[in-house]
Amino acid sequence: MALDRSDIFFVYGALRSGTTVFRLMLNAHPRMSNPGEMDFLFDHLLPDTSHPTGWRYQIDALRAGRIFKKQRLDIAAGMDGLDLLNSFLDQLQARALGQVLSINIHRSVDRMLQVLPHAPIIHMLRDPRDVARSSIGMGWVGTLYHGVGHWIETEQAWDDATLNIAKQQIEEFTYEDLFRRTERTLRAVCSFMHCDYDPAMLQYHENTTYGPPDPKLTEQWRRKSTPRELMDVEFRAGPMMQRRGYTPAYPRTPAPITRRIALGLTNKIAVWKFGIRRFGFVIFWAEKVTRWARMRGLHRSFKEQMDQITIQHLK
Numbered sequence: 001m002a003l004d005r006s007d008i009f010f011v012y013g014a015l016r017s018g019t020t021v022f023r024l025m026l027n028a029h030p031r032m033s034n035p036g037e038m039d040f041l042f043d044h045l046l047p048d049t050s051h052p053t054g055w056r057y058q059i060d061a062l063r064a065g066r067i068f069k070k071q072r073l074d075i076a077a078g079m080d081g082l083d084l085l086n087s088f089l090d091q092l093q094a095r096a097l098g099q100v101l102s103i104n105i106h107r108s109v110d111r112m113l114q115v116l117p118h119a120p121i122i123h124m125l126r127d128p129r130d131v132a133r134s135s136i137g138m139g140w141v142g143t144l145y146h147g148v149g150h151w152i153e154t155e156q157a158w159d160d161a162t163l164n165i166a167k168q169q170i171e172e173f174t175y176e177d178l179f180r181r182t183e184r185t186l187r188a189v190c191s192f193m194h195c196d197y198d199p200a201m202l203q204y205h206e207n208t209t210y211g212p213p214d215p216k217l218t219e220q221w222r223r224k225s226t227p228r229e230l231m232d233v234e235f236r237a238g239p240m241m242q243r244r245g246y247t248p249a250y251p252r253t254p255a256p257i258t259r260r261i262a263l264g265l266t267n268k269i270a271v272w273k274f275g276i277r278r279f280g281f282v283i284f285w286a287e288k289v290t291r292w293a294r295m296r297g298l299h300r301s302f303k304e305q306m307d308q309i310t311i312q313h314l315k
Contacts, residue, residue, distance in 0.1 A: 013124035014154035016134035033096035042108035053081035126175035129221035142270020
């Protein structure tokens, strides 16, 4: 079973690809609304033949999610599966007050298209070398070699999920175009979303912590990465990045096993150091130990404390 919802646009792209600043541009348009990231809509929705819709939510995991809590969506008693997904979408649509609604996702595009096969999708790309560099800044990884991993997974999932999707259902653009040819890119997006372009979209920075469009924010990898780091990331992402139109700077050269081991240690230590700085030694390690020991109640408590600290650091 699937839902026939073509009234909501989905923005899909890897984390650190610029989907947040793009959301702010959309929200600056007087006729558009984008409430942000909502991967929870599909992360916890699993096939289940025992439910009439063929799907069922992992309700406890859904309720525990930081972003789900922030959205304050209602779960009607006894409702589940695609009925509940449809209810969530209706609630979000109602909040949009007649505006064109779009939603950002970074994962589960295959599941999204299974249950919403007619949903229009905006695919946003960014140079994987900059995605990897930005991921280090977030504390998720400690090396470019590891930082590009989620970009590869996101783009491979896109290729797999959209093999049989009609071209008119998809609009694609790059982070680089958004910052170098901002108005032209936004005009194309507005046309896809059946809205007239509005110059207010370029004023998104007036009421946010983000700055105005700056071409200098593109290709930062050229200034901030060493040749060896670039060789590492291009070895992992080379074939995919070439298919996406990004030219490698170096011949594809595998990292020796000794370097991969060293990168793994560097990555682990950097992530731990970042976590301890951000959350404190006790909370950081308590969350890990209670998760490893499957102490669900205590783990939930420490995870909630970490979520609150994370929220304070969100831009």
